[in-house]
Amino acid sequence: MGQILARIIPCIGDKQFGDEESKKITETKETKETKVTPPSPVTSETVYVAVMGSTGSGKTTFINVASGSELRVGMGLESCTNEVQTSIPFTVGGRQVLLLDTPGFDDTTMTDTDVLRIISAYLVAMNKQGARLVGVIYMQRISDFKVGGSARRDLRMFQELCGEEAYENVIVVTNMWGTVPHEDGVAREHELATKDIFYKPILERKGIMLRHDNTRESAHRILEQLVRKEPAVLRIQRELAEGIDITQTAAFRQLDRELSELALQHQKNLEQLKADMARAEQEMDEETQNELAEEKQKLEDELRKAQTQASKLASDYQAELRKIEEKLHVREV
Numbered sequence: 001m002g003q004i005l006a007r008i009i010p011c012i013g014d015k016q017f018g019d020e021e022s023k024k025i026t027e028t029k030e031t032k033e034t035k036v037t038p039p040s041p042v043t044s045e046t047v048y049v050a051v052m053g054s055t056g057s058g059k060t061t062f063i064n065v066a067s068g069s070e071l072r073v074g075m076g077l078e079s080c081t082n083e084v085q086t087s088i089p090f091t092v093g094g095r096q097v098l099l100l101d102t103p104g105f106d107d108t109t110m111t112d113t114d115v116l117r118i119i120s121a122y123l124v125a126m127n128k129q130g131a132r133l134v135g136v137i138y139m140q141r142i143s144d145f146k147v148g149g150s151a152r153r154d155l156r157m158f159q160e161l162c163g164e165e166a167y168e169n170v171i172v173v174t175n176m177w178g179t180v181p182h183e184d185g186v187a188r189e190h191e192l193a194t195k196d197i198f199y200k201p202i203l204e205r206k207g208i209m210l211r212h213d214n215t216r217e218s219a220h221r222i223l224e225q226l227v228r229k230e231p232a233v234l235r236i237q238r239e240l241a242e243g244i245d246i247t248q249t250a251a252f253r254q255l256d257r258e259l260s261e262l263a264l265q266h267q268k269n270l271e272q273l274k275a276d277m278a279r280a281e282q283e284m285d286e287e288t289q290n291e292l293a294e295e296k297q298k299l300e301d302e303l304r305k306a307q308t309q310a311s312k313l314a315s316d317y318q319a320e321l322r323k324i325e326e327k328l329h330v331r332e333v
């Protein structure tokens with residue numbers, strides 16, 4: 001009887017790429033494709049940990065520090081990772097581990113629908129191959145004294161993807177402690193752990209919260225808490241494996257709510273803008289009129305995006321899943 005060996009998606013930021021490879025990477029990034037490099041074999045005992053969190057929260061940095069990979073890390077305000085990518089395999093507590101890097105739901109270069117499609121397809125393909133996903137790390141910058149709307153949206157999407165039933169396999173990792181006075185960080189940590197809109201629901205269901213000081217030792221100490229756990233099946237994996245259409249999953253329904261709210265907000269802003277434009281017209285203020293017209297165009301585009309982005313998800317998801325399954329070669333040994 002053959003045992004399934006999953007073969008793994010690549011480290012795109014890895015130094016092994018020459019210029020030609022980097023060019024391909026840039027090209028595919030623009031088309032939001034999931035790309036692949038030569039796979040590295042892993043055993044059926046390898047355990048996987050997914051690293052999630054909002055954009056710029058330090059997911060890729062954590063992965064690089066823990067594994068010695070050289071995945072590309074963000075420099076500015078633009079989101080950096082816009083696909084699921086894996087670390088090189090490494091050992092923690094006697095187990096071979098692979099970390100999955102994911103884009104955040106507040107990615108600046110992709111819609112939330114793209115992110116949902118990409119993450120779901122990857123997780124489902126992994127699940128089908130019997131890959132042992134032992135946990136999920138959710139990164140949280142302790143330096144954020146306000147968790148903005150988009151970061152909260154990312155957390156809500158994460159909660160729906162994961163499902164309460166898998167919270168015991170979740171570790172909320174706080175980082176960037178060095179960038180704030182320690183007592184402020186501690187106060188913030190307490191708030192994050194005790195408020196319903198933050199991590200209280202996760203911690204109440206056996207999830208834990210740990211500090212990370214950006215060293216390999218601290219990353220491994222965190223991972224040690226996960227590598228011996230029984231593999232988890234995340235809600236999105238279970239739903240899709242049961243044959244539920246992606247548009248009926250909890251994560252999609254949450255996304256739909258988020259997008260409707262966003263559309264409503266855009267609509268309100270548009271109404272306000274139209275009133276401002278009428279006033280500027282009356283006052284014959286041409287410069288303001290032009291500025292407002294430009295802003296109106298932008299808002300209308302945003303509104304259209306919010307209203308339409310969910311509708312293509314079902315067909316796009318199937319195509320993404322096929323593509324990822326082809327790329328995550330499975331071989332019998």
Ligand SMILES: Nc1nc2c(ncn2[C@@H]2O[C@H](COP(=O)(O)OP(=O)(O)OP(=O)(O)O)[C@@H](O)[C@H]2O)c(=O)[nH]1
Nearest residue numbers: 055056057058059060061073074079080081175214
């Ligand atoms: N001081 C400090 N800076 C960090 C830490 N982790 C990440 N950073 C910095 O934060 C920025 C964003 O880090 P990334 O690892 O690219 O964050 P990400 O979550 O992968 O971002 P996306 O791929 O855009 O979703 C980079 O400039 C990192 O150098 C940390 O633990 N401490």
Ligand SMILES: [Mg+2]
Nearest residue numbers: 059060080081
């Ligand atoms: Mg990243």
